[in-house]
Amino acid sequence: MKMSMEAGLGRIRAVLRRGIQGPQALAFLPAVVLAAFWMGGEPLLILTALSTPFIYLYFSGTPSFDSDTGAQARQQDLADIGTARELAQQALDRARVANLTTACIMVEVDGLDEGAQPTGEELADGLRDLSLSRLRNTLRRDDIALRLGDRRFLILLGPSLRLDLESLLQLCTRLQNVLEEPAPIENSTKYLSACLGFCGSKRLSESASGYQLIEAAQVALAEAVINGPSAIRAWSEHMRMAHSEQRNLRGEIDRALASGQIQPWFQPQVCTSTGRISGVEALARWIHPSRGIVPPAQFLRVLEESGRMERLSEVILQHSLTALRSWDAAGLDIPRVSVNFSDPELRDPRLVERIQWELDRFGLTPQRLGIEVLETVIAESPEGVVARNIVDLGKIGCHIDLDDFGTGHASITSLRRFKVHRLKIDRSFVTRIDRDEEQHRMLAAVLGMADRLGLETLAEGVESVGEHALLAQLGCDHVQGFGIARPMPPDQLVDWARQHSDRIAEAQRLGRGSA
Numbered sequence: 001m002k003m004s005m006e007a008g009l010g011r012i013r014a015v016l017r018r019g020i021q022g023p024q025a026l027a028f029l030p031a032v033v034l035a036a037f038w039m040g041g042e043p044l045l046i047l048t049a050l051s052t053p054f055i056y057l058y059f060s061g062t063p064s065f066d067s068d069t070g071a072q073a074r075q076q077d078l079a080d081i082g083t084a085r086e087l088a089q090q091a092l093d094r095a096r097v098a099n100l101t102t103a104c105i106m107v108e109v110d111g112l113d114e115g116a117q118p119t120g121e122e123l124a125d126g127l128r129d130l131s132l133s134r135l136r137n138t139l140r141r142d143d144i145a146l147r148l149g150d151r152r153f154l155i156l157l158g159p160s161l162r163l164d165l166e167s168l169l170q171l172c173t174r175l176q177n178v179l180e181e182p183a184p185i186e187n188s189t190k191y192l193s194a195c196l197g198f199c200g201s202k203r204l205s206e207s208a209s210g211y212q213l214i215e216a217a218q219v220a221l222a223e224a225v226i227n228g229p230s231a232i233r234a235w236s237e238h239m240r241m242a243h244s245e246q247r248n249l250r251g252e253i254d255r256a257l258a259s260g261q262i263q264p265w266f267q268p269q270v271c272t273s274t275g276r277i278s279g280v281e282a283l284a285r286w287i288h289p290s291r292g293i294v295p296p297a298q299f300l301r302v303l304e305e306s307g308r309m310e311r312l313s314e315v316i317l318q319h320s321l322t323a324l325r326s327w328d329a330a331g332l333d334i335p336r337v338s339v340n341f342s343d344p345e346l347r348d349p350r351l352v353e354r355i356q357w358e359l360d361r362f363g364l365t366p367q368r369l370g371i372e373v374l375e376t377v378i379a380e381s382p383e384g385v386v387a388r389n390i391v392d393l394g395k396i397g398c399h400i401d402l403d404d405f406g407t408g409h410a411s412i413t414s415l416r417r418f419k420v421h422r423l424k425i426d427r428s429f430v431t432r433i434d435r436d437e438e439q440h441r442m443l444a445a446v447l448g449m450a451d452r453l454g455l456e457t458l459a460e461g462v463e464s465v466g467e468h469a470l471l472a473q474l475g476c477d478h479v480q481g482f483g484i485a486r487p488m489p490p491d492q493l494v495d496w497a498r499q500h501s502d503r504i505a506e507a508q509r510l511g512r513g514s515a
Contacts, residue, residue, distance in 0.1 A: 077132055079146045081214070084154050087144060089210030091156045092201055100159035103168055103200040104213045106221035107135070107153040109179060110229060111192040124150070127183060127190065134178045152221075154214075163200050165234060172196045172232045180230065195228045197221030199235035216240070226301065249294065249302045257311055262286045262299070264316045265487035266323065266337070268496070269458060269480045272472035275504045277497060279336040279370060281480065282320040283487045284312060304344075313345045317355070321362040321369075323490040332497050338370030338401055343377045346386045352393055366397030374403050378418055387418070394419040401458070405446070415453060423450050425476070427461020434466035447474050 079087075088104055095102040112127050128147060135145040135153060142158025155175075157163065179194040197220025204212060216235040224233040233239070256262050264282035271278040286294040303312050320337045327334045345351065359366055371393050377386065394400050402415070405423040415423075425446060433439045443459075450457045459471050462481030471479055485496060 077129070077147050079148060079154065081148065084146070084148060085210045085214050087146075087154075087156055087210070088213045091144075091158075092208070092210055092213060095159040095201055096206075098159050100161055101163040101201050102159055102213075103157045103163050103198060104217040105155035105157070105168075105172060105175070105196060105198040106148075106217040107155065107175065107179070107194055107196050108221055108225055109151050109153070109192050109194045111190065112151050123185060127185075127192070130183055131179055131192070134181070135175060138175055138178050163202065165200070168198050168200055169232065169234065172198055176230065176232065193229040195221060195224040195230065196232045197224045197235065198232075203235060249299055250306055252288075253299070253302055253306055253308055256286060256288070256299075257308065257315055261288060262312065262315060263489075264319050264323070264339075265489055266320075266493050267480060267487040268485045268493070268500070269338075269478050270484050271478055272468075272476055275507070277334055277500065278478050279338055280334060280493065281338045281370075281372070281487075282316055282340070284316055285487070304342075307344075309342055309344050310348060313339070313341060314354075316340075317358055319490075321358060321364060323493075324364060324368060325362055326490065327494065327497075330494055332494060333501075334497065336368055336370050336399060338372050338399070340372045340403065342374070343386065346373065346377060346389050348389070349385055351389045352396065355393065355398070356396060366393075367399065370399040370401050372401045372403045372424065373418075375405050378402065378420075390418050394421075415455065420455060422456040422458055422478075425457060425459045427459075427481070430459045430461045430467060430471070430481075431463075432467075434464065434470045440470070443471075444474055447476055451475060 091102040091104075109131050112124055112131070128150070132145060132147055132153065135155065139145055139155065140158060144154075144156045144158075146154045148154050176194045176196055180192055183190040183192060197217050199213060199216035199220055201208070201213065204216065219239055220233045220235040223239055224231040227233070262284060265285045266280040266282055268277050269279045269281065270276070284296060284300070286296075286299045288294050303309050317339055320339055324334065324337050341351075348354070355369070356366070359369060371390075373390060378390070390400065399422070400418065400420050401422045401424050402418075402420045403424045404426045423446075425443070429439065429443050429446060431439070433443050447457055456477045457475075458478040458480060459467075459476050460480045462468050462471065462479045463483040465483065467481075468479055468483055485500075488496060
């Protein structure tokens with residue numbers, strides 16, 4: 001009985017609070033004053049004037065979230081997703097009653113799990129408590145901050161007059177800076193990184209639910225994590241559509257790999273001194289039966305998130321070696337096909353054995369296969385399985401290309417230790433070199449270093465005749481890009497290669513004739 005009475009009083013207080021809290025309360029003051037004077041004269045008027053501030057403070061000073069769940073949320077640190085949605089619904093309801101706005105911020109802190117490894121789970125819990133405390137100390141009293149898991153935090157902002165994109169972005173930046181301050185751990189210091197995704201209620205429809213507010217912030221956080229570390233993203237309708245598309249693709253990815261919808265297309269690489277084809281790069285393409293060509297950035301993310309990168313590697317390798325055999329049978333001179341290998345694939349302890357088995361099955365020598373490894377992988381993996389696989393692939397005769405050179409931090413020692421054969425110069429160094437003197441000097445320095453180290457060079461992203469000509473003058477060995485040829489299916493490459501050989505032969509014939 002006592003609990004039901006307290007619950008009833010709580011509901012009455014909630015109704016009164018909604019009525020008199022916030023700027024709209026000022027509209028009722030003249031009516032209250034006139035009523036007091038009419039009912040009790042001057043004494044009651046004076047009493048009303050003196051008591052009004054205390055009544056207002058009593059109601060407006062209570063926690064923002066009216067239900068028992070909201071009150072408990074201020075006392076607890078960890079909540080489940082069901083509680084989070086309920087709190088979000090309360091935040092939306094209260095903001096709408098007051099004609100104000102609210103927002104949800106999702107935070108994922110990287111490095112909390114790592115803290116558990118050297119000294120136990122107790123240390124990781126300490127880091128989580130510290131992160132939550134830092135969030136709460138940065139927020140207002142009207143806001144709520146809770147943990148949703150080992151690395152994820154939820155923030156719901158109390159109703160506010162101004163929660164536009166700029167102010168929310170500024171708040172997220174402050175929260176990120178606070179979370180990424182060095183965290184003292186016993187006799188050392190731990191550095192954390194935080195990604196944040198947020199959505200303001202103004203960005204959703206007027207009928208949006210707490211479930212939708214939470215989902216929008218989760219979608220924004222997922223986008224931030226992909227673009228991390230330390231990224232901040234705001235939810236948008238375009239992001240929601242892209243996320244929905246990602247979910248649909250994730251459900252189709254296994255069938256696409258099994259049915260041959262995902263296959264390599266091949267982009268030619270040309271020698272700058274002879275003009276002949278020096279190799280091709282295999283680039284994954286998804287030809288969807290109803291969607292058409294799915295952008296690689298879109299489905300590669302799905303493959304990575306679903307843990308299918310190793311399966312993609314197997315599919316691309318098999319199709320590439322099949323194509324190489326078919327080109328040999330057609331009488332084409334294509335010395336090598338290069339295949340991209342990501343960090344997860346290079347961690348397979350059986351990778352070298354698997355590649356050697358595939359080469360033997362197709363009757364091809366290891367020299368016909370190029371292995372493209374990102375510079376960041378080499379820079380971040382000086383030891384262990386990845387390093388051993390790269391070195392062993394070089395030892396059996398595979399051609400090792402260092403991809404996107406210039407964007408990572410691989411040292412000269414790494415280049416020699418991993419027995420890299422060729423540097424693939426990132427397109428950011430190539431763009432506009434025929435018109436930008438600073439780009440010209442930078443690229444000349446890179447090519448000079450490669451020459452002194454005895455490494456071949458390949459410039460990717462070549463899009464104009466001017467860039468191609470200047471790269472040849474600077475001594476770049478090979479070029480690749482839309483200015484030479486776009487990626488194409490293996491059967492189209494046969495026609496392109498023959499036409500290209502005819503053009504080279506004709507140019508040589510004309511050159512001899514003019515001489």
